[in-house]
Amino acid sequence: MARKKIVIIGAGLSGLSSAALLAKQGFAVTVLDKLQTPGGVARSFSDQGFTFDGGPSWYLMPEVFERFFADFGRSPADFYDLVPLDPSYQVFFGANDSLIITRDRDNTCQLFEGLEKGAGKKIDEYLQDARYKYETAMEEFLYREYRSLFDFFNKRTMVEGAKLSLFQSLDKHIRRSFTHKKIQKILGYNVVFIGCSPFKSPALYSLMSHVDITIGVFYPKGGIVRLVEAIYKVAKDHGAEFLFGEEAKAVTIAGGRATGVKTDNGMIDADGVLAAVDYHHAEQDLIPPPYRRYSPSYWRKRVLAPSALLIYLGLNKKISGLEHHNLFLSDHWERHFTAIFDKPAWPENPSYYIGCSSKTDPTGAPSNGENLFVLVPLAPGLDDNEHIREGFVEKIINHLEGLLGVKITDAVVVKHIVAQRDFNQSYNLYKGTAMGLAHTLLQSALFRPSHRSKKVSNLYFSSHYTHPGIGMPMVIISSHIVADIIGSDFS
Ligand SMILES: Cc1cc2nc3c(=O)[nH]c(=O)nc-3n(C[C@H](O)[C@H](O)[C@H](O)COP(=O)(O)OP(=O)(O)OC[C@H]3O[C@@H](n4cnc5c(N)ncnc54)[C@H](O)[C@@H]3O)c2cc1C
Secondary structure, eight states: OOOOEEEEEEHHHHHHHHHHHHHHOEEEEEEEESSSBBBBBGGEEETTTEHHHHHHHHOOOHHHHHHHHHHHTTGGTTTTTTTEEESEEEEETTEEEEEEEOHHHHHHHHHHHHHTHHHHHHHHHHHHHHHHHHHHHHIIIITTTOHHHHSSSSSHHHHHHTTTTTTBBBBHHHHHOOOOOHHHHHHHHGGGTOOTTTTTTTTTGGHHHHHIIOOOOOEEEOOOHHHHHHHOOOOOTTTOOOEOOOOOOEEEEEEEEEEEEEETTEEOOOOOOEHHHHHHHIIIIOOOOOGSOOOHHHHHHHBBBEEEEEEEEEEOOTTTOOSSEEEEOTTTHHHHIIEEEEEOOOOOSSOOEEEGGGGGGGGGOOOEEEEEEEEEEEEEOOOOHHHHHHHHHHHHHHHHHHHHOOOOOEEEEEEEEEEEHHHHHHHOOOGGGGSSSSSOGGGGGGOOOOOSSSSSSEEESSTSSSSSSSSSSHHHHHHHHHHHHHHHOOO
């Protein structure tokens, strides 16, 4: 009997991992992407001997990747050399004012005790609670499909809802234990990795401190692109076919079933279609109106995850004082979150991330240089033109020079800027959001857009919009979920 054919739109990490899992189940899989290379926002690029990861750079929750490769009888070590970073990251609060988070728990306790009396013991308790939430989430919440309220409000969430802190904000949860501003910021910032703010996300997400402080941060030597290449290889080895430079223009539907995908080169027939692209783009641009599940007003009311301004700099000199991962957490702490989530504006004095993978990976830059990657979270949908961008970039680089006490501008040999409209143009991301929907309580689990279309029986979705959400580990879990759904629908 002919194998059932699944067409996947999008070869980012969602599309690649779904392709591998579905091909392994025996489906004939074709993946198409408008770009020329796999990886989506996780692509890398090189210029004059400098290599940059285009988007994600924090490799967190390594067990998710292990579990993915284990499904194929493989392990990450078959494809790349994964190193635990120690220190995990550095946090700047101003010039000559920074703290280093290491993998050593005693060290973290001492560091916090040095900031606030009693905080050493409290951070230990906080991290134990974060571990409990993380392990509960991994066991109960993440690897499953939610179809009704009953799936979410089950016995465990009802009995343990308070313990999981579903109904309190992360910011409040942190303030209950710590008064020192620096501690509050360190524990609150990591939800930006899942596209949210400590003021909007439930305290359940204090589990992120278990992720970045206790489990720690890892790095695949050669960059995140090694992960992309590995999953791409697994998918191809299992027979998935890829068409690059091929943009989906429409999903064709007849009799309530998807029949294929239309591109400029013609039709690709399908028994099932998986949209592993921005959900808004898939529904509003590719599917005819009668078959859309979510209305324009639904999308207007969503809390979108931030967009970002990205500055990639190749420098012809070494910069001291930086680690592989660095955060600057600003005095305008709340104001920056307000400018992202409540009153969208280019922020005055933003917090931002500075990556410098050449600190631990010599392949990132020529021997006497560094590859700096600066990410400033911004509200999606802001006015974005050359004038605004240039002014903002100059401001951030000036600030960075002050923070590090070194001149950077005179050492720049490579410079690339990416912002709002590039996210939209390159990847069709709604309002230029870099990460889809923020993780507020009402946008978690079953409240995220569904993996299956309600109106087209063989049309599916997977990306950081769907459960469990944002980040590389999450989209891979989403692929496990959607591959199981498709597998059981066709069995
Ligand atoms: C700047 C940035 C930093 C991040 N940092 C981290 C981090 O440090 N750690 C972490 O874990 N996560 C991070 N993330 C999040 C993580 O990278 C994403 O959640 C994940 O990579 C999303 O993968 P995806 O496949 O769902 O989407 P995408 O990567 O957007 O892939 C979608 C693909 O679909 C293609 N496409 C779109 N429309 C069409 C069409 N009509 N036809 C054909 N193809 C189409 C696009 O070209 C793209 O290749 C970051 C994200 C960004 C943007």
